[in-house]
Amino acid sequence: MIHFDKFTLENGLKVIVHQDKSTPIVAFNIVYDVGARDEDEKQTGFAHLFEHLMFGGSINIPDFDTPLQKVGGSNNAFTSNDMTNYYMTLPKDNLETAFWLESDRMLSLAFTDKSLEVQRSVVIEEFKQNYLNQPYGDVWLLLRPLAYENHPYRWATIGKEISHIEDATMEDVKAFFKKHYLPNNAILTVAGNIELEEIKALSKKWFESIPSGTITERKLPKDPQQTEEKRLRVERDVPTNAIYKAYKMCNKQHQDYFISDLLSDVLSLGKSSRFHISLIKEQKLFSDINAFISGSFDEGLFTITGKLADNVSFEKAEEAILKEIEKIKSELVNKAELTKVKNKIESTTEFAETSVLNKAMNLSFAELLGDANAVNLEVEHYQKVTSEDLKRVANDILIETNCSTLIYAKTK
């Protein structure tokens, strides 16, 4: 159970406060309600490029990192398809530094040409390092546009192609800031050995004078119900054949979300899972195989990824996956197996709560979806799931006309 308080400043900035007296460290997390799904399809990768620019100095402070390091803190950020999240940890005594730094870059960036030029190169190198110069690195660049037709999840946060990052202009950067980096489009969470009144005062002092703005209502194109199987085959210079199967699934606020998550756990969590025992150990068809859900806010993907063992054909490998899927669609998962995956959820939650930063992030993300208290209800949602639920959802989503399959073959 994570206790917290919540208040909203006059400019619309929501603030969540969680007290944890056991730690000398404060976590300071701010999430902006903007991600790659909010990008124009001709300017993909922009939200992420923008995240880099947030470290390039703000209107009153030329360098973001140095003053934080000087007080013993550290920070980082990440962009997903749904949001952009910035976080710091620092000694409790120096908490005000975080308010000073974070509020200034919300007020206004410095928008220097140098920062844009350098970060453009850095992001292009990031693109190469993680997506192009790695075996299997381009899988999601291929799988997303195969699985999604209209929804902006059809591109990755890094962007569709390097040229989109090359073409970004300072005008675009300023417009993006003005549109999305508003106090009423953000949630601040502070967690540590702190008092509510202290955080209220600091929030008012540093953030309340930042003007709010108009938030454009998010109207994302929806995908039609998929009615036929999609397949793509590529050849790459990789050592092992691989197969990727992505099934469309519900959004994060749907009760079936938790069921889908447990379904993926039954199939592939740990060495006692069905995939591991049947496909790796008994039939020896795969050297590695996993099932997981994307965890996205809008309609997501239930993905199965497998590396084929030597001399196993794609047909045989896929047939074996489908047989496991058929089994979970036709037979009820027994009680012991269900209890097992629920117990994993319980312990994972306990272990995650040892980190004050983790707690701050989870509160922020839950609030972004509408209610910070959802973090405290999650375990219960999982506990409620029955074997019948698993069977129903398996039959709902794990069907081939709802699937996009990527065959990733090694060059002969």
Place this chain on the structure above:
Amino acid sequence: MTEINRKEAPAFKQVNNIEFLAVTKTHLDNGIEVNYINGGSQEIIKIDFIFKAGNLFQNKVLVASSTNGLLKEGTENYSAQEISEGIDNYGAFLEVENTYDTASLTLYTLNKHLNSVLPIVKEVVLSPQLSEKEFNIYKKNASERFKTSLEKVSFVARSTFMSAIFGEDHPYGKPVQLDDYSNLSIDDLTAFYNNNYNLGNCNILVSGNVNKEHIDTLNTFFGQEDTVKKTPSIQHLTIPETDNSPIYIEKEKALQSAIRIGRTFPIKTHKDYFGLEILNTVLGGYFGSRLMKNIREDKGYTYGIGSGILSLKEAGYFFISTEVGSDVTKAALTEIYKEIETIRTVEITEEELELVKNYLLGQLLSSCDGPFNMASLFDNVHEYGLDYDFYNDYIKTIKEISAKTLLELAVKYLQKSDLKEVVVGKL
């Protein structure tokens, strides 16, 4: 409302006081040493079994990691599946890890399930089956993963670098080839297990919400076994003097080149160690470091660059590591050496030194947060026969060290002719 001055940083303090969670040392009935650290508010517990069974102790490559990797794949009384079910059913995690010096098993569990999972952990530690059948599956899948790693410039650069600085005969530097997997037999593993995995050579470290009762439970499972205190033997190999001409492995289609530059370095027990840690931080040890500021934040050659020191049991090493656009490989190398030259010739300014000192103290405070973090801090020095005093000495050094001392260390340890350079990609 009063006007605030946004140009001026709020007042701050240097971290003054770092509290270490106490370590309690005790012994099981058979004399095995157990250290435990109590703290945190969750009802969870972590138990590390750490053996002197890492790569350092093997006579043949891959033996240490394969033995470690096979521990959970079947015991005298349980099949591999029964083991994983027995752990998973209680939401627990049992992880194995092999490093250069040690091999370990780590259990994470909710306190309420400790009694239920320990019988399995006991079997895994004390009577693994090491069967031919499981070994063949393990070998096949591990060699597949290895093939994929060989396609990564960063992986090839790292292993080439280790061979370059330690020599191909030293256990830290011995390169692995794909056919080493097929040359491995189950007898190699059995022999290695018998020599290196006995409780007499095991450190048990318990952390989390732990009390005397948990130690008693541990004693029921592990305190009644006979143990032999037999320190596994190692060959103390000398590290060869080699020439330092750069090593270049061309990858024609590479979009990026992986760079590794470094040398052997003093270990934790050496008088210069703390100073070198601080020097490394300035050069490449944090986001605001000189390498990062120049090569990423000014030139945009890379997504990331850093440097580090790894202190192992027999020797340590220092390394700079990055992946840069293949069109700027040469330019990046020039800038890296420029930064090394600067740190050897110009004293660090008071301002930068103060920043690094404050940063390091803040990071140390973070790394003492909670019982699991404290357990890793303890484990990191226990191996060398050191205790928390190590960190108190470190804090003292951070507070007192001068720019002059750091310059002297840079002159002594970062001479270009002592550094090995590995580039994998395109020059």
